Amino acid sequence: MEAESIDSLTPLIQAADQWSDVLLLLPLLVGLEAVLSADNAIALAAISRQLEDPARQRQALNIGLGLALVLRLGLIAVAQWVLNFWPLQLAAAAYLLWLCGNHLLKSQAGEAPETSDTSLETEGQGRLVRPLGSVVLTLALTDLAFSLDSVAAAVAVSDRLILVMAGGLIGVIALRLTAELFIRWLGIFRHLESAGYLAVGLVGIRLLLRVVLPAVELPDWSLLALVALLFLWGFSSRNTPASEGPQESGGL
Numbered sequence: 001m002e003a004e005s006i007d008s009l010t011p012l013i014q015a016a017d018q019w020s021d022v023l024l025l026l027p028l029l030v031g032l033e034a035v036l037s038a039d040n041a042i043a044l045a046a047i048s049r050q051l052e053d054p055a056r057q058r059q060a061l062n063i064g065l066g067l068a069l070v071l072r073l074g075l076i077a078v079a080q081w082v083l084n085f086w087p088l089q090l091a092a093a094a095y096l097l098w099l100c101g102n103h104l105l106k107s108q109a110g111e112a113p114e115t116s117d118t119s120l121e122t123e124g125q126g127r128l129v130r131p132l133g134s135v136v137l138t139l140a141l142t143d144l145a146f147s148l149d150s151v152a153a154a155v156a157v158s159d160r161l162i163l164v165m166a167g168g169l170i171g172v173i174a175l176r177l178t179a180e181l182f183i184r185w186l187g188i189f190r191h192l193e194s195a196g197y198l199a200v201g202l203v204g205i206r207l208l209l210r211v212v213l214p215a216v217e218l219p220d221w222s223l224l225a226l227v228a229l230l231f232l233w234g235f236s237s238r239n240t241p242a243s244e245g246p247q248e249s250g251g252l
Helices: 007-014 019-036 038-048 054-077 079-084 086-109 117-126 132-156 158-185 192-212 220-234 244-251
Strands: none
Touching: 038 054, 038 132, 038 158, 038 192, 038 220, 054 079, 054 132, 054 158, 079 086, 086 132, 086 192, 132 158, 132 192, 158 192, 192 220
16 A cells, blocks of 8 residues: 555645645655555565575565566556556456465465564575566566556646655655565564465455446545554564574573
């Protein structure tokens, strides 16, 4: 979810008819993007963790989000066409729902257990790690699918295209920072990855409703409340480090 997708912000952005007003709005956009991009960031963090080397994870995020920025700006430039081309929105919704469903099915089957610090070592030794180029492309496409959720706002504030593009740039920077945080947190909190993918599914459902039932519009507060509840659950339980058991037993 992106800051631009909150309809209640549209009058505020439209009222910014002076550059001084625009500059005052930028800190608000920065804060909102940092908070609202959490569902996107956790998906990108989980994808980049398929590379076992932290340096390659950072490289994938840098390249993938650089490509994502180009795609975002292009999406804003052709926003009107995107709104009228429902198959693209349907494909984005299907992709996000597939990401969510694929994770949940694998978790239930035991193929992708809740991640921990030792899971990367096991993955690196026992599984084929995805190539860097494949991970980069997946990161860029995933961000593009998320960006479609907020493309309607680009049309609503088309007279402030520079501001909307600045919001896109801020969003990518916020994603880069928060995704690296989530890479670490995914190894600490037991339910965080599943919570993030469920939030991804909510965005997919929202996109699907826009295509299938355009008259139905979910209130902003309801989606935000659901995402907040999911992340409260995600941060509610920590993994037990494998090293704690022997240390505690040795002390006894």
